[in-house]
Amino acid sequence: MAIRITTCTNAEAAAFLPRLAELRIAVFREYPYLYEGNMAYEMEYLHSFLHVRDVVLVVALDGDRVVGVSTGMPLSGQPLLVQQPWVTAGESISDIFYLSESVLQKEYRGQGIGVRFFEERENWARQLGFAHTAFCAVIRPQDDPWRPRDYVPLDAFWHHRGYRRKEGYICQMSWQMVYETEETEKSLQFWSKDLLLDKP
Numbered sequence: 744m745a746i747r748i749t750t751c752t753n754a755e756a757a758a759f760l761p762r763l764a765e766l767r768i769a770v771f772r773e774y775p776y777l778y779e780g781n782m783a784y785e786m787e788y789l790h791s792f793l794h795v796r797d798v799v800l801v802v803a804l805d806g807d808r809v810v811g812v813s814t815g816m817p818l819s820g821q822p823l824l825v826q827q828p829w830v831t832a833g834e835s836i837s838d839i840f841y842l843s844e845s846v847l848q849k850e851y852r853g854q855g856i857g858v859r860f861f862e863e864r865e866n867w868a869r870q871l872g873f874a875h876t877a878f879c880a881v882i883r884p885q886d887d888p889w890r891p892r893d894y895v896p897l898d899a900f901w902h903h904r905g906y907r908r909k910e911g912y913i914c915q916m917s918w919q920m921v922y923e924t925e926e927t928e929k930s931l932q933f934w935s936k937d938l939l940l941d942k943p
């Protein structure tokens with residue numbers, strides 16, 4: 744069956760949040776996030792999607808079943824610790840649309856759904872007048888013993904979508920990894936794209 748992609752915001756998005764939590768727990772358990780899922784954390788995190796203006800959820804459906812979700816919101820709606828590197832660099836926060844996450848069930852990857860996730864969120868940000876989109880990705884050590892042999896980094900995928908590393912733009916987030924006994928702080932590298940230079 745063909746995959747259907749639908750884009751929605753705040754009120755309509757609410758129905759998809761429990762499924763987004765499930766997908767986040769399942770997909771982010773994989774390398775490189777190794778997230779030890781926690782429903783209490785998920786509910787607190789997902790709460791912002793109901794209250795921040797101009798959020799977007801891009802949902803991939805196989806029949807009635809949600810198989811992937813991608814999200815975004817204005818950077819101004821994110822916690823200060825996420826905004827921090829941009830504030831420190833003197834950037835205008837109000838120009839930046841933050842791409843929060845993309846989580847797609849494994850068996851649906853490599854069919855172009857991830858590309859659509861980027862296109863839909865960028866179109867949304869353009870319509871709202873944002874100049875840039877940005878996201879951050881966890882930094883893992885080069886010689887990471889947890890890295891699976893067959894792991895393919897997403898750097899090339901992001902490059903092909905027009906994203907570049909923002910050197911020195913690093914934020915900190917805390918979560919518990921599968922081999923940890925409590926939450927610890929992780930560093931995440933920002934990537935961004937100039938939407939004005941990249942018109943579809």
Ligand SMILES: CC(C)(COP(=O)(O)OP(=O)(O)OC[C@H]1O[C@@H](n2cnc3c(N)ncnc32)[C@H](O)[C@@H]1OP(=O)(O)O)[C@@H](O)C(=O)NCCC(=O)NCCS
Binds near residue numbers: 848851852854858860
């Ligand atoms: C990130 C993620 C959503 C990407 O999803 P995906 O659907 O596998 O990605 P796509 O199939 O759209 O793109 C992958 C490549 O396959 C190509 N491709 C393969 N089949 C295709 C098809 N039928 N149509 C279009 N493109 C296709 C794409 O062009 C792309 O190649 P490129 O980068 O050289 O252009 C997915 O890997 C995922 O959920 N990963 C785990 C979670 C994660 O790390 N998320 C990112 C941090 S939040």
